[in-house]
Amino acid sequence: MIRILIRSIRRFGLWCPGLALLLLASAARANGLALSAEERAWIAEHPVLRVASSRSYGPFTFVDAGGAVRGLSIDYATRLQQLTGLQLQLMPPAPFADSMQALRGGRLDMMMSLRDAPERREFLAFTRPYISVPAVLLRRRVAGAAGAEAGELAPGEPVSVSRGYAVGGFLAERFPGNPLQIESDDRNLLRRLAGGEIGAGVADLASATFLMRSDGIGNVRVVADIGFAYDLGIGYRRDWPMLGRILQKGLDQIGADERQKIADRWIPLDRDSAGLRREVVIAATGVLALGLAAVGLLYAWNRALRRQVVARTEQLRQELAERRRLQDADHARAVAELANRAKTEFMSQASHELRTPLNAVLGFAQLLENDAARPLDATQRQRIAHIESAARHLLVLIEDMMSFSRLESGSLAVEPRPLDAGPVVQRCVELAMPAAQAAGIALRYAPDTQQRMALADPVRLEQVLHNLLSNAIKYNRRGSWVSVSAGPREPALFCIEVADGGLGLSAEQQSQLFQPFNRLGRGATTEGTGIGLVICKQLTERMGGRIRVHSEAGEGSRFTLELQAAAAV
Structure with missing residues (x-):
């Protein structure tokens, strides 16, 4: 029914845009999906969306013996067509790396079953994941060979991954001492592993299991979960946010039972058992031909x-x-x-x-x-x-x-750059001085003439320092002190420290320190919302640094802002 409506929209949309929107609205209501007028108009303006496909990414997208593209991703794409009225055109299968280049260049509009990754956000946006698959370490099963099925990577041992897959970046960061070997795809990785050409490989569990069963690879096995999961959603053109809204509405309409049925169809639980029973039948036929002497062996x-x-x-x-x-x-x-x-x-x-x-x-x-x-x-x-x-x-x-x-x-812009942190610290201390004097707090800072370069956004650095100084004065005692210092700690690190002799924090309060809107049990008479330190932490991390806290109840607190040091310009 949806395809008939889409064809009607294509035929009459140029002359009757109102009719096109009416047909789309009827299709959405028939499937229980509420699309706004703006979303229906967008679908009418984009009648065909180009979707990437793969020849060997089973069970998500693959080409079967009859030449048809099938898989879990295709089931989801078909269901989304029915729910939203989008016309998804499956493009000819291509290697994963080529599809990513086509998405970057605007020659494709979306890809099913794709993991969100920072390098892909330059040209793609993502729906929420609709399935999660762990990445696993694979080894060749070698009978009698000691250590052949070790559950961990040995120091310096090469490990193979498929080209363009997100797990490659995870492995490079998690196991920097283990060189990566890049394979064209998972099928080639498994065949080389089975043939003893490589010793270890990493792939997602669903694809590896599917390929081992479909290609008859019996001497490769899963030996460990590496701690990385493919949370797979839909990647779509970053300049089409309306498409993301429509796709997410369609995915949200697919319930847990239906998702389970789709997963069970392509990741079945009885394939091994059925294969084993077929082997028993074939073996039994051969044994009967040989005679009663082989009954005991059978x-x-x-x-x-x-x-x-x-x-x-x-x-x-x-x-x-x-x-x-x-x-x-x-x-x-x-x-x-x-x-x-x-x-x-x-x-x-x-x-x-x-x-x-x-x-x-x-x-x-x-x-x-x-x-x-x-x-x-x-x-x-x-x-x-x-x-x-x-x-x-x-x-x-x-x-x-x-x-x-x-x-x-x-949406908050943070632009770190090399700057002399001394004037920024000096200005923040001077602005905090009236509040300190009114509270009876001695605010100490001994500036020097040495240029102190750090990598930071000057506006955001000042915002963080104002917050730390305000807290040090606010949660202090009359007659006590606040001390500020700044300088390099090591060649690659620049630190700004705000210490006080105030109330301090218990271990329990420190564990809750960076939770939004958590006042740490302080009374209503103390000003604040409980988000100041959360903002400080996020801004510091966006500048490439971090905040450390050392405190004891009744003994004061010390907040250390660690930033990357920068060369003088």
């Missing part, structure tokens, strides 16, 4: 095979339970991400809406205070001062909320 062999079937069945049952656990975890993560996005959007909207009237409050308070024609008495001036103080405090809180929401959405 009986012993049959018992051994039964033991293998029982062991393999138990292993597959455990794999199924783990897969279901991962799917439940994916669903819970998706729900949490949705709630987090809603919270971030609300904070951003509320911050913008609150700042306008608050600026008006500050402006009119200043007009009252400075009105020469209507001078205020001492009591009125004191009340105006309270209004201004409360409004400025509220403005700081709103700015923190806006920074936090922009950090979480990824």
Whole structure:
């Protein structure tokens, strides 16, 4: 039905755009998927989407004996067509690396079953994952050879991966001493492993199992989970965010039961058992031809095979339970991400809406205070001062909320560059001095003339230092002190330290220190929202650095900002 509607849209869309949108809306309602008018218009404007396919990425996308492209990805693509009205045109199979180049160059529009990776975000955006598959270490089974099936990579041992796969970057970072050997695809990797040309390889569990069964490779086995999972979603053109919204709506419409059926179809649990039973039948026929003398041998062999079937069945049952656990975890993560996005959007909207009237409050308070024609008495001036103080405090809180929401959405710009950190630290200390004096705190900083270069964004560095100094003064004791120091610690590291002799933090409070909106049990009389240090941590990490904390309850705290050192320019 959807394809008939799409053909109708193609035929009449140029002359009757209203009819095209009406047909798409009817198709979406028929499948229980609510598309907005904007989304339906986008589909009408993009009648055909080019989808990458592969000849040998089974069980996700592969070419069968009849020349047809099949697999788990194709089932999902077909279902998305039915749900959304998108017309997905499967392009001729190509190697994975070639498909990635085509996506980068705009010759393809999307790819199914693709893992999100930083280097791919330059030209792709991603839906949430709809299936998760672990990456595993594979070795050749060699009877009687000691160490042939070791569960870990030996130091310096080469390991093979397929070209362009995301696990390559993980291996290079996790096992820097093990050189990578790049294979054209998983099928070639498994064949070279089975032939003894290579000693170790890494592939995802589903693809490796599928290829070993379909190609009859029996002397390769899984020996370990390497701690990396392919959380597979749909990669689509980064300049088409509307396509991502439509695809995600379609994926969300596919329930857990239907996803399980699709997974079971392409990652079946009884393939080994069926293969073993066929071997038993063939063996039994041969034994009968040889005569009664081989009956005892057949009986012993049959018992051994039964033991293998029982062991393999138990292993597959455990794999199924783990897969279901991962799917439940994916669903819970998706729900949490949705709630987090809603919270971030609300904070951003509320911050913008609150700042306008608050600026008006500050402006009119200043007009009252400075009105020469209507001078205020001492009591009125004191009340105006309270209004201004409360409004400025509220403005700081709103700015923190806006920074936090922009950090979480990824829209806050951070541009590290080499800079002399001395003037930045000096300026922050001078701005904090009035607050320290009002609180009865001795603020100490001994600047020097040495140029201290660090890699940082000057605006964001100042924001972090203001927050640390404000906390050091706020959570302190009258008559105590705050000390600031800055300088290189080692050739590649530049540190800024803010220490105080204040209240300090318990071990439990330190474990919760960077949780958003966690006030650490402090009373309502203490100002703050509980997001200042979260913003500091995220900004510092975006600049390539980190924050360290050392504190004891009642003994004060020391926050150390570690940044990358930079050469003088």
